[in-house]
Amino acid sequence: MDALDRVVKPKTKRAKRFLEKREPKLTENTKNAMLIKGGNANLTVTEVLKDIYAVKKPFAVLYKKKNITRPFEDQTSLEFFSKKSDCSLFLFGSHNKKRPNNLIIGRMFDYHVLDMIELGIEKFVSLKDVKNSKCPEGTKPMLIFAGDTFDLNEEYRRLKSLLIDFFRGPNVPNIRLAGLEYVLHFTAVDGKIYMRSYKVLLKKSGCKIPRIELEEMGPSLDLVMRRTHLASDDLYKLSLKQPKALKAKKKKNISHDVFGTAYGRIHMQKQDLGKLQTRKMKGLKKRPAEKSVEEDGGISPKKTKSA
Amino acid sequence: MAAVRVEELLAAAEEQEAEKQRSIAVHKELELEFDLGNLLALDRNPPAAAGLRGAGPRREALLRALARDNTQLLVTQLWALPAERAGSAAGPLVAQLPEPAFRLPREKPPPRPRPPTRWEQFARLKGIRRRKRTSLVWDEQAKEWRRRWGYRRAGGDPARAWVAEVPAGADPDEDQFAKRRREKRERVARNELNRLRNLARAHRAPGAAAAPAAPLHPTGHQSRAELGRAARVARLSTASLGRFQPRLPKEPAEPPPCGGGRKRRFAPLLGDLAAERSRQLELLRGMSSKKPPLDITRAVNKQLREEDAEAAAAKGKKRAQRGKRGRRQQQRPGRSGKKSSSKQSGGKRQQRPASGGKRKKA
Numbered sequence: 001m002d003a004l005d006r007v008v009k010p011k012t013k014r015a016k017r018f019l020e021k022r023e024p025k026l027t028e029n030t031k032n033a034m035l036i037k038g039g040n041a042n043l044t045v046t047e048v049l050k051d052i053y054a055v056k057k058p059f060a061v062l063y064k065k066k067n068i069t070r071p072f073e074d075q076t077s078l079e080f081f082s083k084k085s086d087c088s089l090f091l092f093g094s095h096n097k098k099r100p101n102n103l104i105i106g107r108m109f110d111y112h113v114l115d116m117i118e119l120g121i122e123k124f125v126s127l128k129d130v131k132n133s134k135c136p137e138g139t140k141p142m143l144i145f146a147g148d149t150f151d152l153n154e155e156y157r158r159l160k161s162l163l164i165d166f167f168r169g170p171n172v173p174n175i176r177l178a179g180l181e182y183v184l185h186f187t188a189v190d191g192k193i194y195m196r197s198y199k200v201l202l203k204k205s206g207c208k209i210p211r212i213e214l215e216e217m218g219p220s221l222d223l224v225m226r227r228t229h230l231a232s233d234d235l236y237k238l239s240l241k242q243p244k245a246l247k248a249k250k251k252k253n254i255s256h257d258v259f260g261t262a263y264g265r266i267h268m269q270k271q272d273l274g275k276l277q278t279r280k281m282k283g284l285k286k287r288p289a290e291k292s293v294e295e296d297g298g299i300s301p302k303k304t305k306s307a
Numbered sequence: 308m309a310a311v312r313v314e315e316l317l318a319a320a321e322e323q324e325a326e327k328q329r330s331i332a333v334h335k336e337l338e339l340e341f342d343l344g345n346l347l348a349l350d351r352n353p354p355a356a357a358g359l360r361g362a363g364p365r366r367e368a369l370l371r372a373l374a375r376d377n378t379q380l381l382v383t384q385l386w387a388l389p390a391e392r393a394g395s396a397a398g399p400l401v402a403q404l405p406e407p408a409f410r411l412p413r414e415k416p417p418p419r420p421r422p423p424t425r426w427e428q429f430a431r432l433k434g435i436r437r438r439k440r441t442s443l444v445w446d447e448q449a450k451e452w453r454r455r456w457g458y459r460r461a462g463g464d465p466a467r468a469w470v471a472e473v474p475a476g477a478d479p480d481e482d483q484f485a486k487r488r489r490e491k492r493e494r495v496a497r498n499e500l501n502r503l504r505n506l507a508r509a510h511r512a513p514g515a516a517a518a519p520a521a522p523l524h525p526t527g528h529q530s531r532a533e534l535g536r537a538a539r540v541a542r543l544s545t546a547s548l549g550r551f552q553p554r555l556p557k558e559p560a561e562p563p564p565c566g567g568g569r570k571r572r573f574a575p576l577l578g579d580l581a582a583e584r585s586r587q588l589e590l591l592r593g594m595s596s597k598k599p600p601l602d603i604t605r606a607v608n609k610q611l612r613e614e615d616a617e618a619a620a621a622k623g624k625k626r627a628q629r630g631k632r633g634r635r636q637q638q639r640p641g642r643s644g645k646k647s648s649s650k651q652s653g654g655k656r657q658q659r660p661a662s663g664g665k666r667k668k669a
Contacts, residue, residue, distance in 0.1 A: 009506075024415040031414050088414040110415050144377045146350040165411045168345050174403045177390060180346070180382065185374040189359050196370055200378060206327035209386045212379045214371055240410055243417035 022086050026243055030170040031107075033060045034087040036078075038094030039068035044101050044124050045093035051127045051219035052091060055197070057137045059169065061085050070094075071104050072227055075113045082108050089166050090116075099226060107165055109231070109239040117159050118226035122192070130218040135199060140169045141182045142200075149188035155228050156188065178202065183214065193223040331383065333376045341384050344407030348381040424505040434608040438615070466491065 010016040021029075033056050035049045053062045069077040071092050078090060088111075092104040099120065106116030127134065143164055150160045167184055180200060187194040198214040205211035231239070253265040278284070340349040358369045390402040423431065430436075446453040446461040453461040471483035529537070543549040574583070593600065 024418045026418060028414050107412070108414070109412055114412060140346060142346040142348070142378065142381055144348045144350065144374065144381065146352070146354055146373055146377060148351050148353045150349070151351065161409075161411060164345065164347060164409060168347070171344070171407060172404060174401050175346075175385075176393070177386065177400045177402050179399075180385065183374060183378050185370070185377065187354055187359075187370060187373065189354050189356050194359075194370055196374060198371070198374055198378075200382075202382075205330045207331070209331050209383050211330045212375055212382055214375050214378065216367075216371070236412065238416070239412035241413070241417070 026245055030059050031089050031165065032085070032087040033089035033091060033166060034063060034081055034085055035060060036063040036067050036081065036090060036092045037065065038092055038102075039066050040095060041066075041093050042095040042101070044121060045095050045103070047126050048103065048121060048124060048219065048221065049091065049093050054127060054137070055141075055219070056167070056169075061087060071106070071113070071116060072118070072229060078106075078113060079108070079111055083111050091166075102226070103223070105162055105166060106229075107162060109235070113229070114231045114235065114239055115158050115162055116229045117155070117162060118228065119193070119223040120226050121221055122224060123220075123222040125218050125220045127218040130216050132199065132215050132217055134217060135182045138169075139179070139182045140172065140175065141167055141184045141197075142180060143167060144183060144185045145188075146185065147188035149191075150186075154230065155225065158228075158230050159193075159225065160186075182217075191224060193225070195219075195221045195223060331379060333379050335376070335380070339377065339380050341381065342407060342409045343384060343388065344405050345409055346381070346385070346404075347409060348377055348384075350377050422509045425501070425508075434605055434612070436612065 010019055033052075035053050035056075037046060037049060041049075049062065053060050063081070067077070067081075069092075071078050071090075078092070082088065082090070088108040090104075090106050090108070092106075094102045094104075096102070099118070101121035101124075103119045103121060104116055105119060107114050145160055145163075150156050163186060181202075183198045183200055185194075185196045185198065187196075197217050197220060199217045201213040201215060202210040203213055230236075253267075255263045255265075257263065335350070335352055337351045340351070341347065342349075354373055355369065359366050385402060388402040388404065390400050392398045393401045440455065442455055443452040444455050444461045445451075448462075453459060455461060465487065471487065473479060473481075473483060477483075542552050545552060
């Protein structure tokens with residue numbers, strides 16, 4: 001029975017829960033990121049990984065030790081890490097002569113690499129270097145992408161999608177308005193991508209909407225795009241596919257027009273006014289003889305029909 | 308004099324209002340795109356490239372100004388969302404975000420339904436449907452309703468029987484109790500084995516049922532079947548569709564085409580004319596006849612099921628009649644007993660001639 005050996009059955013409830021948490025779900029959990037230090041990473045790259053970890057914190061794992069691997073040549077070790085820590089986003093940092101200060105940002109689908117894009121760091125300002133107040137851990141950032149370059153070609157479009165996926169954090173139904181205090185701003189100009197993070201200060205403007213002032217917070221990076229590995233169209237389409245159960249069911253008898261106004265169709269039965277209960281008075285009471293006649297009349301057609 | 312004052316005041320107020328608006332107003336050539344569910348804004352306007360190319364401090368200031376304007380626009384949108392105070396009246400203002408609109412890939416594929424077990428497959432093939440069994444059965448000996456299975460089950464637990472019959476032709480020295488116990492143990496073990504087999508099959512081939520042309524994702528460890536499939540695909544992927552590929556010494560001449568997609572085969576143009584005629588006639592007959600072709604297995608199963616259903620319906624009817632009678636009995640001692648009885652009698656009177664008439668007609 002070699003087939004039986006392959007079934008991994010959890011022995012305890014706890015192990016079962018652990019495995020269930022990793023199974024594919026209808027509505028997915030927040031994507032976790034793993035930040036991996038490469039075989040030879042210099043101080044800059046290490047600091048970048050640490051800062052990104054601080055930004056992403058509850059949904060990230062930092063691999064602090066050296067990991068001698070090259071994601072563009074062999075993805076198996078990344079896939080192994082992904083399976084181990086159940087992370088589907090990764091940021092791999094390395095440094096060598098050919099590609100100094102190298103970051104590889106990517107995501108996984110079903111524990112296989114979907115997209116990855118190599119970015120070179122040109123300039124880096126750390127969280128520690130900026131002497132300002134910081135945001136509390138786990139703040140959901142506002143993401144802003146500026147520049148027409150982000151719609152220029154498929155690579156930039158994927159990069160935008162990848163960055164949104166990486167930094168957006170948990171999916172929330174509502175948010176405290178005063179808690180919006182963190183902005184990640186990406187600007188793409190001349191083949192460079194400027195990533196800046198600011199703390200938001202809400203100032204009084206005299207009306208309901210506050211005036212915004214920004215304060216540099218860090219980390220800020222100037223990036224250039226290097227190699228890319230994008231998923232094929234089929235695989236990308238497959239990964240975008242939503243399960244049928246999540247799609248909203250069509251409700252009967254409700255239609256919408258172009259402006260989004262809802263129209264309902266109501267089916268009403270004719271009201272029998274003979275049964276209407278009016279004011280009760282002694283004078284209007286039915287005598288027993290009347291009642292029996294009415295009942296006979298009322299019942300008889302029904303009975304004959306059924307027989 | 309007074310009129311001038313009023314006008315002045317109004318103008319001043321208007322100016323003040325405009326001043327306030329100016330502090331939060333931002334002008335953009337192209338409007339931003341928002342996805343408030345993700346707190347996301349996309350600005351399509353090309354930024355001033357000349358300024359950004361300049362020295363460090365100037366560039367930083369420009370970037371910051373750009374970021375400020377965009378953030379202001381996003382915050383304006385967010386503040387316009389329906390919001391309410393959390394908890395009490397003094398709580399923080401909480402805005403309700405819409406669903407995220409920017410489509411992002413999933414982390415894992417959607418969950419697959421559990422593949423049918425071996426029995427379920429078989430039952431489907433044969434058209435066997437699940438029948439409901441009552442949990443209680445009438446125990447003749449105990450004269451009461453008892454469970455079909457388990458503790459205090461109807462007919463007594465066979466494992467606890469104190470006497471066992473020695474079957475004719477059996478070894479008289481054989482322990483019948485031990486035999487029964489052993490058989491039960493074997494049954495349990497077989498069931499468990501089958502359960503595990505089903506689990507293993509479900510585990511092994513998740514993609515086989517869902518997608519026949521599963522993409523060849525790279526995996527760390529490829530199973531034997533996967534390697535075989537890869538080899539088959541590779542063999543056929545030559546210009547001559549693998550006709551001139553060398554074979555291994557013990558490899559069969561024509562590897563069986565399993566799963567790799569069968570080629571269409573046409574019958575030869577010239578050949579058996581009688582067979583062709585009969586085939587065509589058969590096809591035409593099938594098309595012209597209204598009746599679907601008869602599948603004997605299905606038909607037999609259907610008949611059996613119908614008989615079952617009839618038997619069940621007859622049983623149910625009996626029970627229903629009993630139930631009705633019971634209800635009627637209960638009704639009699641009610642408060643308005645007189646009225647209800649009169650009503651019934653009236654109804655019956657009406658009913659009888661009508662039903663009789665119908666019977667005559669039929």
